[in-house]
Amino acid sequence: MKSLIQAVALAAVLAVPAVSFAQSDAPVTRAQVRAELVQLEKAGYNPGNADNSTYPADIQAAESRVAAQNGAASGYGGVTGGASASGAAVRAASNDNMKSIYFGN
Numbered sequence: 001m002k003s004l005i006q007a008v009a010l011a012a013v014l015a016v017p018a019v020s021f022a023q024s025d026a027p028v029t030r031a032q033v034r035a036e037l038v039q040l041e042k043a044g045y046n047p048g049n050a051d052n053s054t055y056p057a058d059i060q061a062a063e064s065r066v067a068a069q070n071g072a073a074s075g076y077g078g079v080t081g082g083a084s085a086s087g088a089a090v091r092a093a094s095n096d097n098m099k100s101i102y103f104g105n
Contacts, residue, residue, distance in 0.1 A: 039066045 037047070045062035 039069075043069070 040059070040062045041047070043062040043065040045059055049058075
């Protein structure tokens with residue numbers, strides 16, 4: 001039992017770094033960060049603002065304006081075409097072969 005726990009722990013430790021990298025391997029330079037900050041400031045974002053009550057909304061709005069200027073898609077998803085069905089309740093298909101574990105008790 002102890003070796004099983006050690007094997008699971010070792011597998012978890014080895015798997016975490018493999019899935020934790022969501023960005024590319026290229027490091028971001030200081031100049032790139034400064035250029036991005038200048039773009040955000042020109043788009044209306046003020047990082048020195050003492051009022052942080054609108055923080056997520058104002059930086060996201062500035063990022064979307066910068067993305068629109070650069071011709072890139074927003075990283076937050078977009079509106080997709082389609083239809084929705086509303087008003088009718090969804091009923092799961094009944095499966096008589098699957099009984100509850102408490103059936104008959």
